[in-house]
Amino acid sequence: MYNIEQLNMLVQSAELGSFSACARKLGKVQSAISQGIANLEIDLDVTLFDRSTRKPTLTPEGERIYHYAKAVLHQVMELEKVALAAGKAEEPLVKLALDSALFTPKLSQLLLQFSEKFPHTRLEVITLASTDITAHVESGRADIGIIFADPTFNRNVDLCFIGNLSFYGVCHPEHALATKESLNAVDLIPHRQLLLRGEYGDEQHHFAAISANVWWANSFESILTLVQQNVGWTYLPQHMVTDLFAEKKLHQLPVVFDHKPWNLQVDLLSAKGASFGPALKWLFEGLKTILE
Template sequence: MCNLDQLQMLVLAAELGSFSACARRLGKVQSAISQGIAHLEADLAMTLFDRSTRKPTLTRDGERIYQCAKAILQQTTELEKTAAAIHAKEEALIRIAVDKAIQVPRFYDVLARFAHEFPHTQIELLTLASTDIVKQLIAHRLDLGVMFADLSFCRDVALCYIGSLDFHAVCHPDYPLASMTQISDSDLLPYRQMVLRGEYGNYGGYGEELAHFTSLSSRTWWCNNFESMLTLVEKKLGWAYLPVTLTTDALTQRRLQAIDVSFDHKTWNLPVDLITQKGANHGPAMRWLTTELKELLS
């Protein structure tokens, strides 16, 4: 029956336009190519090339076999590369969760380079609130997380500080706080605040807040992502601390206005941690990814 060498001869002869060109590409004599294709035709009981012209051309049956042969050769190449990746101990799948506010353009550049370096390792990317990432990692639903640091240090994960992101207190330009100056924490009490809170938690069935995001208002709405908070603020429903990665355009376009709070003498910024399974034995793909992500906010 046909073999891979014969299928390669068929594909190259069809694509290069002659048996002689195929022979040169494969480093063989032309008679070996002619014999190999003749044996393939005999095995398949059909004529693959019309040899009545100066250059052999595929018959109608040959066109169909050529497409199948090309697919088989591509699958064979993929099989060999996958086997090489397995021998190199490259992971089959890496599950990542990243807070939406930390998904800066450079993050996707890292993933693009990863795809080139490790084409046979799959990525499962989740967008989760920072408050939920540690729980999912401890439950072994994730391999890696990038999140705003939790002040309550968790000893069940390995963490690495990788930088920080700036936050602004913002509201809509028509919201009452926009016209006030030197706003104190007591001034904020009557105004609705949007606060980040995770979906999963242990307190009365509600998710948890990070210590950084505790409410300053007596009227609070919670969201599990910053984009929802941004939309609510733009709808004049309250105010919030939001990351500069999400507010820059809105501030420029006057869809948002920074609030003049008296207790923020400098731009408020939050530390960002990269967390992984404690004691996990990482393969080359995971080691490459963690190394690159450590420079994400540099």
């Protein structure tokens, strides 16, 4: 039965152009390479190389098998890397839950770095309303969560403050509020307000209902879509609206009670007393920097 070493001889001989070059690369004598490939041909019952020329060349059948052999060698290398990662106690799967508003460009860069640092650890990103994330972490459905700070402290999770995210009041450029030079709370009351609410009906404490007419969604992407359809006004994170302001696709509300953008505190959370392997530990430390 053929083995991995013989497949490697086939691939190296084909790519280097000769049995002698293959022997030099693998640190063997040429006769060992010739015999190894001859045995492979017997096992497969296929002539892999045309030896009638000065340098052996792949036959059509050999060309076909060469590609399969190369794929097998690649899979073997991946298997060895996975085994090495397991030996280092790297987690096979990491689950990260976050509010969609916190999926910033810097977070995307961090996840790319994670993929390069831990190529054999799978990552599941779960986007939820902040109000739903603590329960996911507490129950083990997520390893790490990133949320807007909840004033009602949950003692069953560990919290780490990592920074603030700025929010702006916005509406569609053709919305009635866009014609006003300044706005107070009374001006906002008649117009539909768009608010975030979790799957279980919990609302963000930071955004009170000002209007008598409120619509809810469980993600800021959905709220942004509704604003772009001129359905109502809302508050959205800075990184989601900056370009849209510049492109005149969104209008910033000139509310008199917002001398500066609203800054919401962001917390990183994990299950109480949770122990992290190498991948989780690296990711947790990296997440502390996404708002710097």
